[in-house]
Amino acid sequence: MHILAFLIRRLFQAVIVMLIISIIGFSIQDQLGDPLRELVGQSVSEAEREALRDRMGLNDPFWTQYLRFLGNALGGDLGTSYFFKKPALEVILAKFPATFELVLGATFLFVSASIPGGIYCAIRPRAWLARFIMAGSIIGLSIPIFLTAIFLIWIFAVELGVMPSFGRGETVTLPWGWRTGFLTRDGLLHLVLPSISLAAIMLPLFIRLIRAEMIETLSTEYVRFAWAKGLAARRVWFVHAFRNTLLPVVTVGGLQIGTLIAYTILTETVFQWPGMGFMFLEAVKRVDTPLIIAYIIVVGMIFVIVNTIVDLVYTLINPMVKLPGAQG
Amino acid sequence: MIFFRSIAGAAVVAVALAGAGLANAKTLTMAYDADPVSLDPHEQLSGGTLQLSHMLFDPLVRWTKALGFEGRIAESWERLDATTVRFHLRQGVKFHSGNTLTAADVLWTFERLQSSPDFKGIFVPFKAMNVIDDHTIDIVTDGPFPLVLHNATYIFTMDSKFYEGRSEIVKHGDSFASQNASGTGPFIITDREQGVRIEFKRFADYWDTASPGNVDKIVFTPISEAPTRVAALLSGDVDFIAPVPPSDMARIDADPNVDLVTMTGTRIITLQMNQDRVEAFKDVRVRQAITYAINNRGIAEKIMKGFGTAAAQMSPEGYLGYNEALTPRFDLAKAQALMEEAGHGDGFTISMMCPNNRYVNDAKICEAAANMLAKIKITVNLSTMPKAQYWPKYDERAADIMMIGWHSDTEDSANFYEFLAMTPNADTGRGQYNSGAYSNAEVDSLTEASLLETDDAKRAGMLRKIEQILFDEAAYVPLHWQDLSWAARKGVGIEAVINVQNFPYLGDLVIE
Numbered sequence: 001m002h003i004l005a006f007l008i009r010r011l012f013q014a015v016i017v018m019l020i021i022s023i024i025g026f027s028i029q030d031q032l033g034d035p036l037r038e039l040v041g042q043s044v045s046e047a048e049r050e051a052l053r054d055r056m057g058l059n060d061p062f063w064t065q066y067l068r069f070l071g072n073a074l075g076g077d078l079g080t081s082y083f084f085k086k087p088a089l090e091v092i093l094a095k096f097p098a099t100f101e102l103v104l105g106a107t108f109l110f111v112s113a114s115i116p117g118g119i120y121c122a123i124r125p126r127a128w129l130a131r132f133i134m135a136g137s138i139i140g141l142s143i144p145i146f147l148t149a150i151f152l153i154w155i156f157a158v159e160l161g162v163m164p165s166f167g168r169g170e171t172v173t174l175p176w177g178w179r180t181g182f183l184t185r186d187g188l189l190h191l192v193l194p195s196i197s198l199a200a201i202m203l204p205l206f207i208r209l210i211r212a213e214m215i216e217t218l219s220t221e222y223v224r225f226a227w228a229k230g231l232a233a234r235r236v237w238f239v240h241a242f243r244n245t246l247l248p249v250v251t252v253g254g255l256q257i258g259t260l261i262a263y264t265i266l267t268e269t270v271f272q273w274p275g276m277g278f279m280f281l282e283a284v285k286r287v288d289t290p291l292i293i294a295y296i297i298v299v300g301m302i303f304v305i306v307n308t309i310v311d312l313v314y315t316l317i318n319p320m321v322k323l324p325g326a327q328g
Numbered sequence: 329m330i331f332f333r334s335i336a337g338a339a340v341v342a343v344a345l346a347g348a349g350l351a352n353a354k355t356l357t358m359a360y361d362a363d364p365v366s367l368d369p370h371e372q373l374s375g376g377t378l379q380l381s382h383m384l385f386d387p388l389v390r391w392t393k394a395l396g397f398e399g400r401i402a403e404s405w406e407r408l409d410a411t412t413v414r415f416h417l418r419q420g421v422k423f424h425s426g427n428t429l430t431a432a433d434v435l436w437t438f439e440r441l442q443s444s445p446d447f448k449g450i451f452v453p454f455k456a457m458n459v460i461d462d463h464t465i466d467i468v469t470d471g472p473f474p475l476v477l478h479n480a481t482y483i484f485t486m487d488s489k490f491y492e493g494r495s496e497i498v499k500h501g502d503s504f505a506s507q508n509a510s511g512t513g514p515f516i517i518t519d520r521e522q523g524v525r526i527e528f529k530r531f532a533d534y535w536d537t538a539s540p541g542n543v544d545k546i547v548f549t550p551i552s553e554a555p556t557r558v559a560a561l562l563s564g565d566v567d568f569i570a571p572v573p574p575s576d577m578a579r580i581d582a583d584p585n586v587d588l589v590t591m592t593g594t595r596i597i598t599l600q601m602n603q604d605r606v607e608a609f610k611d612v613r614v615r616q617a618i619t620y621a622i623n624n625r626g627i628a629e630k631i632m633k634g635f636g637t638a639a640a641q642m643s644p645e646g647y648l649g650y651n652e653a654l655t656p657r658f659d660l661a662k663a664q665a666l667m668e669e670a671g672h673g674d675g676f677t678i679s680m681m682c683p684n685n686r687y688v689n690d691a692k693i694c695e696a697a698a699n700m701l702a703k704i705k706i707t708v709n710l711s712t713m714p715k716a717q718y719w720p721k722y723d724e725r726a727a728d729i730m731m732i733g734w735h736s737d738t739e740d741s742a743n744f745y746e747f748l749a750m751t752p753n754a755d756t757g758r759g760q761y762n763s764g765a766y767s768n769a770e771v772d773s774l775t776e777a778s779l780l781e782t783d784d785a786k787r788a789g790m791l792r793k794i795e796q797i798l799f800d801e802a803a804y805v806p807l808h809w810q811d812l813s814w815a816a817r818k819g820v821g822i823e824a825v826i827n828v829q830n831f832p833y834l835g836d837l838v839i840e
Contacts, residue, residue: 033716034723039499041373041446043737043747045757046723048445056500083365084522085502150555157563165563166556167524167549272551274524282523282552285685287716 007308014304021300022073025293026066033287035082069293078297079290083283088294092276097178098168099264099275105195106260110202117203118210122218123237134211137204145263149197149270156193164190166272194271201263202256209252213245220244247318254310261299353530353544354839356820358568359557363523363550368505369484370497373446373737379831383528383546384424385484385511388415388434389477393827395646395739397477400536401429401485401512410472410782411455415480417463422533423487425510431459436488444497449757450479450737453779472782478738485512514539514835515546525549534835541836558815561586567820567839570830572813574635574688580815589823592637593812593830594644595735596744597687599680599697599805600764606678606728609764613670615802620663621704622697625656628808631692636808641795642734642744644809646828648784649741649791654799656806663704675705681727682710683718688810694731697805722763730763733810739829741791745775749798766803 035058036049053059057068069079078089121130157165169190171179181187217223218241226236261277268278276295283291364376369385371377382390388402399405402415421429438457441447453473458466467476486495487510494504509517512535515528528546549566551557554573560566562583572580572588580588601609601618608614625638638656643649667673682694691712698708708729713721722730736743751767752759758772771794778790798804812830816822819840825833 031717033714034720037719038716039372041737042734043373043449043760044446045449045760046754047757052445052499080501082500085366085498085500085506150559153556153559153563157565158559161563165559165565166551270553270556272549272553272556274521279523285552285714285716 003312006311010304010308014301017300017304018297021297022069022293023066025296026062026069029289029293032284032289032292035287035289038286038288039082078294081283081291081294082288083286083291084288088291089298091279091291092294092298094179095274095276095279097180098273099268099277101181101191102194102198102264102267102273102275103260105191106198106202109195109199110206113199114203114206114210117207119214119237119242121207121211122214125215133207137207140200140204143200145197145201145266146270148200149193149267152193152197153270163193168274194267194273197270198260198263198267202260205256206249206253209249210245213248214241217241217244243317247314250310250313250317254307257306258303261302354542355545355547356543356568356834356837356839357547357549357566358570359549359551359560359566360570361550361552361554361557363526363548366506367509367517367520368497368503369486369509369511370440370444370447371499371503371506373450375830378829381484381511382513382831383515383834384509384513384517385486386421386513388480388483388485390481390833391739391827391829395828397481401434401483402480405477407476407782408466411469413467413469413476414460415465415467417465418535419463421512421535423490423510423512424516424531425487425490426533427487427489427510429485429487429512430462431465432462433488434465434483434485435459437483437486440486440495440497441483445499447482450482454479471780473779474782474784474787475738475740475742475779478740487511514541523550536835539836540838541834543834543837543839546834561815561817564817568814568816568822570812570814570832571688572815574633574813577633577635577813585818586815587818587820587823588813588815589826590635590811590813591826591828592644593735593810594647594739594828595687595733595810596639596642596644597636597690597693597731597733597807597810598642598748599694599729599731599807600748600762600766601804602725602728602730602764604765605725606676608670608672608676609728611670612801613666614672617663617666617670617672617704618701618706619802619805620657620659620666621706622700622805622807623658624805624807625658627693627696631689631696632808632811635688635811635813637811638808639806641799641806642748643741643791643795647736647739647741647791648788649744649795651792651795651799654795660703667704673705675707677707677709678728680708680710680729681718681721682712682731683715684712686715686718687731687733690731690733693807697807725763725765732761732763734761741795742775742778745771745794745798746779749794749803750775764804766801768797768801768803771797771803 036053040049057065072079076089077087080086081088081091084091117133121133124130153165156163167190168181169186170184171181171187172183173179181191223236223241226240264275265277265281267273268275269281272278280292280295283295362376364380365372369377369381386400388400389397390400392398401417401421403418405413405415407413417431417434423429435457442451453469454467455470456468458468460466469476490510491505496503498506514531514534516531517526518529519527526548528548530544551560554576557569558572558576558580561569577588580586601615603609628634628636628638640654640656641651667675680694680698682690684691694710694712698710701708732748734744734748746758747761749762749766750758750772752762752765774790774794778787781787781790812828814822814826821838822832825837
């Protein structure tokens with residue numbers, strides 16, 4: 001019952017978050033530029049543009065526009081993209097698999113590299129490799145992602161010619177309409193460089209975090225007790241110490257999802273990856289306001305969902321933790 | 329007339345391979361910075377739409393490289409009298425749907441153009457189109473109109489039977505014509521994911537069997553990031569890209585496997601000095617001082633890295649109004665003297681706004697111009713912003729100096745003056761992009777007269793006179809004509825099919 005109460009509470013919060021996001025989105029839309037400029041040629045007269053603006057309802061008062069949007073949104077209609085000429089939500093959902101697979105690829109890379117890396121640096125802090133990793137992670141933290149991305153394209157696509165330079169490659173459409181690049185060699189090949197670029201942002205952070213937490217855990221009483229008991233080193237490190245290192249790592253990881261989504265915008269743009277992030281940046285350039293607003297609402301939703309999952313995972317790792325809001 | 333610079337010595341291979349025909353069909357993969365917003369040729373008047381229209385449709389006539397005309401749907405034409413031009417249409421031209429083109433399709437297309445918010449402006453001087461028989465039409469203009477052929481390049485004939493009943497032009501939403509097309513053009517779309525890729529295949533029944541083109545399939549990908557676009561070409565993932573960013577030209581030039589082609593463009597980049605906002609700008613000496621102070625040759629060389637031709641007028645070479653007597657006039661001492669003469673020796677402070685993603689290196693150009701004005705003690709508060717934010721500001725005339733680039737839709741000089749130099753008039757739409765509020769009755773009347781003069785020599789005299797007046801009065805600050813650039817893998821004969829309008833005739837492209 002605790003979980004159910006927790007989920008209901010979260011759902012309620014999610015609705016409020018969506019409402020606030022949509023109001024913010026709506027109130028900034030005038031600052032994004034004039035969509036009419038993107039819809040018509042440059043010699044079309046101002047009077048003509050004004051007539052179109054009227055017909056599209058862009059001249060209505062703020063609250064009229066917002067309530068109309070809200071009414072439609074309740075029916076699942078977040079507006080129609082000017083550029084794609086399709087419902088904004090449909091456009092975003094069609095782009096979602098590409099972004100999801102990219103995030104999955106990057107997550108796989110930085111998790112599988114940061115855990116052994118972080119643990120190694122914690123238990124052999126003086127080894128030259130550990131020093132090298134730590135120094136490298138400082139550099140890694142300070143290189144902007146588009147530089148990493150262009151550097152990778154340059155080395156592996158242009159100079160060596162072993163990797164594709166852009167796009168998603170060959171995809172397979174699964175029965176439920178999900179287009180995946182995981183099932184073809186070409187698709188996987190196209191995933192490599194974008195995943196590395198995106199992972200490069202998270203990797204140094206996680207190596208440093210795991211190392212710090214691990215070092216702290218290794219100095220606790222119960223780890224010393226485990227050593228005293230004469231347990232095998234592997235058991236002490238991986239079962240006793242590492243498990244307790246995970247807790248803060250999961251928390252930070254959950255918070256970092258936002259950063260990850262923000263960076264998909266840059267990664268996807270550089271690699272012309274046909275996902276939501278690239279779509280969003282293009283929408284901003286084209287002043288495709290309905291699509292921009294729908295995107296921030298969907299991303300807000302993703303945040304809420306991910307945070308809920310993180311909270312649930314938390315309880316699995318550490319039974320001592322209670323779900324927030326679910327009084328036991 | 330048009331100046332070519334073919335780096336790496338690309339030879340025109342089209343001639344050599346003419347006649348090879350479709351026997352050795354080729355696939356072209358190409359990447360542009362954006363993909364067209366719609367398949368409807370009448371929805372938006374933009375470079376992207378015209379580029380696509382030349383693939384899917386054919387106009388009555390099209391531009392040649394030398395800025396002349398060649399017949400497409402129209403086989404020949406003749407002027408019957410001062411207000412009528414007769415077009416003889418080609419016989420046996422098939423649409424993609426299988427329908428045969430007749431004069432009725434051309435008339436239907438013309439009427440649809442007149443209802444398009446973007447295109448109808450071009451066709452205002454056209455009073456009527458009369459069908460004489462199945463393959464003959466007359467275009468009747470309001471008065472004597474010199475630009476009948478110029479405007480006929482916009483009549484991309486649509487398949488009236490195919491579109492009938494579902495031909496609505498929708499600017500902001502779905503429509504049949506924005507997702508489906510039947511034209512007479514060399515290519516048919518086989519697959520399209522908007523913003524990601526478009527696939528074309530050659531139309532088997534294309535009427536132009538004399539075309540040397542041997543491209544059977546085209547895969548078009550928009551790549552908005554310039555470095556990625558360049559990398560895609562250099563890595564061999566695509567065969568053909570445009571535009572090429574000036575910063576990467578040297579690198580592409582140095583690569584033995586690709587050819588870079590650049591061409592002097594016809595888009596003029598200018599700064600406008602708003603006389604309604606700044607009293608001093610009403611003084612011709614102050615305006616002259618500003619044009620003398622801005623070293624636009626330096627800007628073209630240093631900031632544009634040679635990817636622009638410094639200008640002293642709006643009309644590029646090859647246009648009727650091009651006045652070869654006018655040359656850039658950078659002279660700092662003279663600028664200072666003029667400022668003193670006008671009583672502004674101590675300078676003044678003004679605001680300036682420029683876009684930062686609309687024209688090549690736009691923000692950098694404005695920074696340089698602002699620094700140059702500091703030398704004659706004009707302090708410039710410059711703000712730059714993305715074009716999405718810039719246009720509303722431009723419409724408000726929000727700064728004392730604003731940047732505007734202009735490409736003449738008709739490839740004719742008068743279009744520049746209509747929009748940039750004539751006295752702003754909300755009713756007629758003249759001077760819509762004259763944010764300087766410059767007004768000169770002679771320029772107004774000469775421009776209007778030039779639109780009613782069918783004698784080329786007389787027209788040229790009028791248009792050149794306008795350029796001279798604008799120059800003498802320093803009506804605006806001419807900067808440069810922005811160059812055009814393309815790059816392709818060696819063996820892809822782009823040089824033969826590109827043009828200054830920036831819609832390569834891909835139907836005629838030959839790949840070795």
